Amino acid sequence: MVEDVRIDILVIGAGLAGLRALHTFRAQGFGVQVLEASDEIGGVWNFNRYPGARCDVESFDYSYRFSEELEQEWRWSERYAKQPEILRYINHVADRFDLRRDVSLNTRVRSAVLDPATSRWRIEAEDGRAWSAQRFVMAVGQLSMPKATTYPGQDTFAGQVLYSARWPREPVALEGKRVAIIGTGSSGVQMTPIIAAQAEHLTVFQRTANYSIPAANAPVSDAEDAAVKANYRARREAARNSPSGLGFAPDPRSAAEVDPDERERAFEAAWNRLGFGFALTFKDILLNQAANDIASAFVQRKIGEQIEDPVLREKLVPQGFPFGTRRPSVDGGYFATFNRPNVSLVDISETPIERFTPTGLRTTAGDLPFDVVIYATGFDVFTGSILKIDIVGRDGQTLGDAWAGGPASYLGIGVHGFPNLFFVGGPGSPSLLSNVILSSEEQIDWLAALFDSARQQGVEEIEATEAAQSDWVDHVNARAHETLYMKTPSYYVGAEMPGKPRVFMPYSGGVRGYRRILEKAAAQGYDGFDLRGGEAIRAAS
Structure with missing residues (x-):
């Protein structure tokens, strides 16, 4: 029997968010592995190759900010880049920063199960390979689970x-x-x-x-x-x-x-x-x-x-x-x-x-x-790409069951009952109401600081508290009801899929407001998360 590969941080998805997470976490000295179902990197820009596919955010802004050298050397040809150019950019970044060596392609994840004794996640691929990770980060994208649309005949x-x-x-x-x-x-x-x-x-x-x-x-x-x-x-x-x-x-x-x-x-x-x-x-x-x-x-x-x-x-x-x-x-x-x-x-x-x-x-x-x-019938947005994996947290509860009434999270990043599981661009974060790459980079940098602080303090388990999650869900809903979004059936409220819970999925409080909330939580010792297994970060902050 092949033993599980032990890793500090396992990331699912080799799109723009997953590759940024790999670069950032690896630079901190963590062992990082990215799993990607496709035979190529690029995420949504690998799959969506239809004629006319193009980003709706200006190229200069739909790009990484972490490297000034990268900004200066890359030359965008159009205000709104087409799919082939964006994919070339992603591949350039992967090569320039030597990211491919920590990406496992053709690796479709079947399940992720929490070991309650160690708070580590066992992530198993469909081909039987498995990894044991202290931190488990899902960067699977909001628009990566196409609807399985068919008509009779x-x-x-x-x-x-x-x-x-x-x-x-x-x-x-x-x-x-x-x-x-x-x-x-x-x-x-x-x-x-x-x-x-x-x-x-x-x-x-x-x-x-x-x-x-x-x-x-x-x-x-x-x-x-x-x-x-x-x-x-x-x-x-x-x-x-x-x-x-x-x-x-x-x-x-x-x-x-x-x-x-x-x-x-x-x-x-x-x-x-x-x-x-x-x-x-x-x-x-x-x-x-x-x-x-x-x-x-x-x-x-x-x-x-x-x-x-x-x-x-x-x-x-x-x-x-x-x-x-x-x-x-x-x-x-x-x-x-x-x-x-x-x-x-x-x-x-x-x-x-x-x-x-x-x-x-x-x-x-x-x-x-x-x-x-x-x-061209769209996607199972926000939750489809997450819930296609069988994720089992504390006491055998699946994430699908926990989200039966709609996705609940703290900051769109963590979920109570699922310690050491984190989302980039998850439901409850600005995601599709924002420049997604900018919002993803904000979350990744915030997670990197959290993981580094946890390592320094010997914290093994990071879990959103039930109270913080409940308060965040209430806050997301309150902000949504200040807007006109609730007047329209759309994928923002889960209306794109029959039987999907009708709840507001993203955070409508804006990029700037969300970043300030993240900064406040960090300044208060990552308030809203229980930190276990070592000296608490709050005591040192």
């Missing part, structure tokens, strides 16, 4: 079925083909203009019209690159001290109180530059219904102006929910694509898809022929 379809979140690495020939895209979230919005230019005919199946803001993408000039790099520290600090991690603060006035002409100019400038940051043009767009109505009307008007056909315009302009309460997409000509003669829209709220046929899809209105059907 799919196995009878003679054409090709593709998933945006598991796009083939080899080129997919779409020229001259009849293509269907099911879903109009970010993936569908991004790929639609690209595929429309290739396909003989493209049909987009939409359930809910969504807001989308122009990316205003452009090449990064040498002058812009030099200007950013000359002032990168200040840019990073501005991002860390902004609500969203995007580096700018909203106008402190209410959108409802500003002079209409001035407000129009502000909206126009934001429309042409800020991407989904448009929601922060004024401080209360996501807080006040009257302010949101004004912003929504502007966006609806701008979308409508791009669509020539009045019937299509009625279907494509979003209605019935506040702007920004579903994460807006950032697009490159999505709405104008429907002016093309080879593009059609099917509203599946009116004519639902019933099944596949050997030649295409059958809706309640009839059969439609296709050569390729693409699912």
Whole structure:
């Protein structure tokens, strides 16, 4: 029998967060092992290779801040980098900092079980290999568990079925083909203009019209690159001290109180530059219904102006929910694509898809022929990638059972009953309401300081207290109810999956506010965590 490999810290996931965790923990002298299910690093940017895949945060900000040398040497080509460029960046970082030697690829984790006698975690892969770790960190991402969407009869379809979140690495020939895209979230919005230019005919199946803001993408000039790099520290600090991690603060006035002409100019400038940051043009767009109505009307008007056909315009302009309460997409000509003669829209709220046929899809209105059907139907967000692993904590309780009523954590980092288990970007943290890479780096640096202090004090077990977890869940919910997010069924509240608990998943208190909470907890000896097995950190702080 092969003995378990003993390690200080085991990290699951070799995406941007997992690789940052590896670099940071290893620099402190910890033994670190990263397990990755794929045969390549990169996380979401390894899997999402669909045409048009692109980040919706500016490249200069969607990058690591831990190395000034890295910042200076890497040259972004566009304001919003495409998937291949981001993946090249991730691979460059892995090579530059010699990260690959501590990453085990093709290693899909099956289970993680706490040993109550030692407070160590036994993590077992599907191939039978196992590790014993003192600290267990999940950096599995929020958008890494695709929905297992299928329709009846799919196995009878003679054409090709593709998933945006598991796009083939080899080129997919779409020229001259009849293509269907099911879903109009970010993936569908991004790929639609690209595929429309290739396909003989493209049909987009939409359930809910969504807001989308122009990316205003452009090449990064040498002058812009030099200007950013000359002032990168200040840019990073501005991002860390902004609500969203995007580096700018909203106008402190209410959108409802500003002079209409001035407000129009502000909206126009934001429309042409800020991407989904448009929601922060004024401080209360996501807080006040009257302010949101004004912003929504502007966006609806701008979308409508791009669509020539009045019937299509009625279907494509979003209605019935506040702007920004579903994460807006950032697009490159999505709405104008429907002016093309080879593009059609099917509203599946009116004519639902019933099944596949050997030649295409059958809706309640009839059969439609296709050569390729693409699912762009999204993910089981926040918890799906965590709960697919059988995680067993104290007294044999599984994390799935502990979260049966919705995810509960302290700071989005630790869970009571599961000592020495930690999340990066977990539910209860800013995650998808922020620049994710910035928020991940904040949490990783905070965890690194916690682990180092625990090592110095001989602390073996770190566990969120029941009281702290309960208070944090209440705080997350209270902040969410100060916003308009609760008015809309979205993945923020678990509405993307049938049967999923309807609770607000991320933390809406902002990047700056969250960081201050982390700093306060650390200054108070990591208040909210029980620290056992040695001199308590609080006594030394």
